[in-house]
Amino acid sequence: MPRKNTATQDKGAGRLRQPAEIQYREQLQALASVDDTDRPENWRLSPASVLTYILGGEKITTTVKGKKKTVEITRKFYGDRSIVERAIVTLASDRALLLVGEPGTGKSWLSEHLAAAISGDSTLTIQGTAGTTEEHLKYSWNVARVIAEGPTADNLIPAPTMIAMQQGRLLRFEESTRCVPDVQDALVSVLSDKAIAIPELPDANMVWAKPGFNIIATANSRDQGVNELSAALKRRFNYIHIPVVADAKTEVQIVKQRATELLQRYALPTKVPPPVIELITTVFREIREGKSKEGVSLKQPSTTLSTAEAIGVTIESALRASYFGGDTVAGEDIARNIVGSIVKEDLNDLAALKEYAKLIAQKRAANNKVWNSFYQGVQQVIRQ
């Protein structure tokens, strides 16, 4: 599903979702072909080209299979330029990077693109959960063969950290603060020693990190754990705070671009007209901020309404419309998905939406077709 876009989760045959380094291969290759400045060892691109890859806005002329071609570098991440600069510089330094912020602010997204641009591989990923163990982090054994042959280097199954160290690549560590302290401690030793010891092996029992190895972790500032990172770990990370997109225009732009890309990828014929995207973004924004453009104050639901959720609703509305044979998204499609996304667990959140429909949507419905169809849709869904 589009809203869960971590690379590890959708590996496998017929995957819908390609990792960034494959999906944006053309852009990455174009950048590499003209990039002749210094770069840290084992980096695929120079820091300046990584920055261009993330922020976009350049056209590069290059030769692909003998033919001249102009490749446009699209914007991947919307936000302060200095945030991206600081992230890149951190990865080239001896500190690791922690992207921290509210859910849905594009932390995983930025992390994936940084890994793709710097290491050409965004799939060396660990998903942090309460169940994550040191084995997920470092290595495990092929138990059957260990019983037969004893522990040998061949019987060892390296975990993403070890692979990243061996290849001098970036390790992505998602939702890092959800891990238990033991796993965090293991990370401290990886970061300080730049090596993993394998005590079970008689000799050659150290794996050393090659230059280029570093970690991009993400953490949700709503998770309680985030403040509980051990002091030792905190010191080894540069925190970069990713704020919620500040202005409405940029948010519309993000939703528009991401939705278009995703619809193309699923080869959906459905069109999401710009006014619909604006409507979805506006609804999310106003309810999130607890205030409408006109200054009417609104109830706030318990769920977070991130940009990511707005993208999700847009895509799901499109999927739903195409499933039912429509070729443009209708008000009811949006209404249904917005209700689903706002009212998740707490039924009180339905009240927030009802209030919004009554106070805001109904007024706008009077002289706006899109809002009218949305308002009718909400009424219908709520009645059911």
Add this chain to the structure above:
Amino acid sequence: MTALPWDAQAVRQAADTVLAEALYWFPVRHHSPAAARHLAAAIERRKPKVIFIEAPADAQALLPYIVDKKTRPPIAVYSSYRDDDNTLGLAGIASPAAEIPPRFSSWYPMTTYSPEYVALKTAARLGLEVVLMDLPHHALIEPANAAAGQAAEDTTTLNRYPEDQLYQRLAQEAGFRDWDEAWDSLFEFGEYSADLSRFRKELATFCAAARLGSDPARLAADGTLARERFMWRTITNTLKTRKIEAAEAMVVCGGFHLFLDRQDPQPPPGLPAGSTFNAVMPYSFFQISALSGYGAGNRAPRFYQVVWELGANPDPDEWLSRHVVDIIKQARREGEQVSSADAISIAQHARMLASLRGRAHAILDDIEDAVFSCCCKGDPAAEGRYLQRAIDQVNIGKKLGKVTPDAPRLPLVEDFFHQLSVLGLQDTVEQESRITVKLDKRQDTQRHQSVFLHRLRYLQIPFCRLVEGSTDKLASGTLFKEVWHIKWSPEVEPALIENNLYGDTLEAAVFSRLKDRLAGVSKLAGPTCRQLRQAVDMELPAMVEKLELACEQAIAQDERYVSLSTALHELQMLQRHAIYQHQAHEVIDKLIESAFDRACFALPNSANAPEEEQQEVIDALRIVSEALLGTEQLDQALFIHQVQHAAAISEIPFLQGALLGMLAELRVISIEESSQALAGFAQQPAERQLAAGDFLDGMLATCRTSIMLGADHLVNAMQVLLRAVDEESFLIMLPRMRIAFKRLHAAQLDSIAGLVAGYLGLEESKQLTRLETSVKAAALFAQIDKKVAAIMQEWEL
């Protein structure tokens, strides 16, 4: 907004043309060490006969004091203007009232590394002539007809550097965050910084782009054209009259003015009539910093000072690591957990950021970002608060300037020092430590000192603080006593200078300030009477008369009980002073009478005051009742009647209690009667019973001495009440009752002490009975309070 001219050729050509002129133009930026360094070198090399500098022409006479050895920047040239005859028609628009002349002032700050200051010093050393060529600021004040209708814009601090906005836009177009970043990366530390002629050329080109992209109508409106006419006229006239060749002269100005219109036929504006004052004053790095809101602010005065002191071509790593270490130290002082290891990471991070941003060296922007990357473990706006503060402090610093004592002082400053020596207070100047001064105003010298200090206090000069003012406690004999703390600080003189426009002497200045304020404040009796007392404290007889009239009117109009009783209190203080000093006090007597009457009539308006005002109402009740003591002048019957009336209409138990308590205190009703009212709550429905605590609290707030006489009744009433209420209501009432008893404790202490000390005139037997009763009462209350406390403890409250 006009489009920016990206016709690079036209821009280059404009710059080249000016730079090729015989007259040598040197573009500068305020407070830039790089500009200062190159400018000094250019002056050394060319040794021009005359240097024109973009600084207000009316400061010309101050030049010797600016370059004086004993003067140490940061300093500012202060220029002020008072439109005495309302030539500009702004009286009442830019001043509080039509009869008050509008005043304007401006500051022209300089640091050790300001190009203008460095030019002045270099010229002085080489014996070169300097002419200040900028239009005095008051010539730019818009007269009334132009500003008609709309409120005058903030004309008191004119924006002298409108071109900064254009630079800002250009910088952003070029991909910089702001003009500060662009300046530092290109001119201060970047590729244009090393070589003099490259610096001059590139800066001129940059400014040419801003100039060609500017809107002529705006330049006319913001005064740029007027100033340039004056500058150009000054240059050409000076050269002509002195018979100096253009090639022998040099012009130092903001790069924007390199492109002024040499053919402009219009004459510069004349100077409006009025009084002007100019002075060199000590200034501070904070005042120069952008954080203080000053237009051409410098974002990091201390940082650039460090850079300046490192001399020509300093090693960038030197100031980078110095600056980072300073920030780390300050952040630790702010309580942040940062280490020297962080300092190394920050420096590394800053260098890498700089290189990613295409700079050879890290500048402030990189350093600041690096500090946040490496040390802020969360949201910069939340977790980064203290880091930001540390950065600001290190950037700005605390440096204060000094001005040579030889510099002429403004009249008001002169008067201040004169008074200090006349009053024997000259030793306080330049003292590091705080001095405590105790004054008895019955002695002439000390009274004069008090007047002087009161005047300074009124003008908010940071020199003295009134620690203990005179009180109305006649018994303790403090009516004429004051205690002051005096401490000299470098801010005293600037504060005085800013008041200079209000008058040449302290007396004149406080007089016009009081007048301004009188025109401005709403006509409330309380504040107006307080001003009257201030006028008396400051010995302003002429103002006293005016204020007496104002008080009379305010009292007649005011309907607020609290404000009227404040007025009454202030007036009584004045009356007592007058009586003891054997001065006439008929006017005050009359005012007191009318304030008292008006307060009595206003009292019922407050009988149902909202909760947040209730305490004020009770304080006011006591003020008015105390006013009655020892005077036949006031109509006690009126007060009693109004209190009764208020008690009858009050629906708020707290105020009811207070009003009945007051009646008991005035012996209109007995304690028995008011206690019965308390006991009456026992018969009320349960939810009304709860208010008994409020009632008791109010009663004990006003009934202070008489309660001692009828303590038994109160104790009985309490018992009736406690028996009647159920456990739950009692629980709710308890906290409030304890508050009430706390009041009583305080009151008892007062009054028992008062009894002993104050009734020496009474017969011994009478005194003893009173003393006995109150001791007995005190014991009874203590008993009840203990019981209540025990119950509270038992129920774990």
